[in-house]
Amino acid sequence: MPEEIWKVVPGHERYEVSDAGNVRSAGRYDHLGKWREPRLMTKRRDKDGYLSVILAGKDMRVHRAVALTFLGPSLLPHVNHRNGIKSDNSLANLEWCSISDNVRHAIDTGLIVYGKDLNARRSKGWIQAEKSGFGLMLRGRQDLIAAGMNPSTVTSCLKGRRNTHRGFTITRVSPQNL
Template identity: 40%
Template sequence: MSLEAGEYIPGYEGKYSVTKDGRVYSHLRGRFLNPSPDNKGYLRVTLCSDGIQKTLKVHRLVAQLFIPNPYCKPEVNHINGDKSDNAIWNLEWCTCSENLKHAFSIGLKKGAKGVFNGRAKLSETDVIDIRNSVGMKLSELSTKYGVSKMQISTIRRENAWRHL
């Protein structure tokens, strides 16, 4: 097989191969396949062998064929955050935790705010009431809403729930 064609996909030898820049080649059709994005934006291709179709993610194919995984890490991370860039220099094996930390560090994921944060104890109405409760002691509000005095104080100073 030529260098341009890449490496054969295990289970599809002689039928499909993957290049280091993340393109999937069909030896049956004599051309590169056009991958389609899944609902999360990852590119995938549908391969056929003996009448059975299987859809595979391109970034995982590239990683499995070209990137060593000595620590058996389960996930493949796109280093630049671009899910359509499946070249080997943009992929790395990682744990779920490493993948999430990377996504936050490059701005792909942002922390949930307010009631959309699963750990929120207050509603937006509660926060507005706390800010409007002039004259009430922190300890009274803390007891009423079941949060610490420090939390009440940060809400009043608008250091917490800033989006309201």
């Protein structure tokens, strides 16, 4: 098994994080000049199920520490666990992503069961837009806008008030048919 790679956590120079998702205090000399060996930090599970540690008196989620240290800062706000396991904070399992990418990944991997989560009333599912053999699968307002469609007009098509929008026939696709 390859040895862990340790790097200093940005903004927390007294702590190091490994590519395997472990966190330790950095080796240092104390105020008396005595050498203190690096010590693994105790990880605890927070209210959302993620592992966190206390660095300089503040909570920090381990997956964010690994991503900041090894992947660098990102404009994307979330860190996605590729395999969906919140306690697997290895570098190979983490990636920066947008909020919508994170939610889609959770739905696609079964972490959020379609129609059973707290926001099920708002979760409408996938929309299919078809035009002379060309089809689009869209989900959510941002996808509709990116495809050049007006979300209000698409809603009118889905409710039967209009037949088409920009030449596309709009239908809702159930999750079982994906």
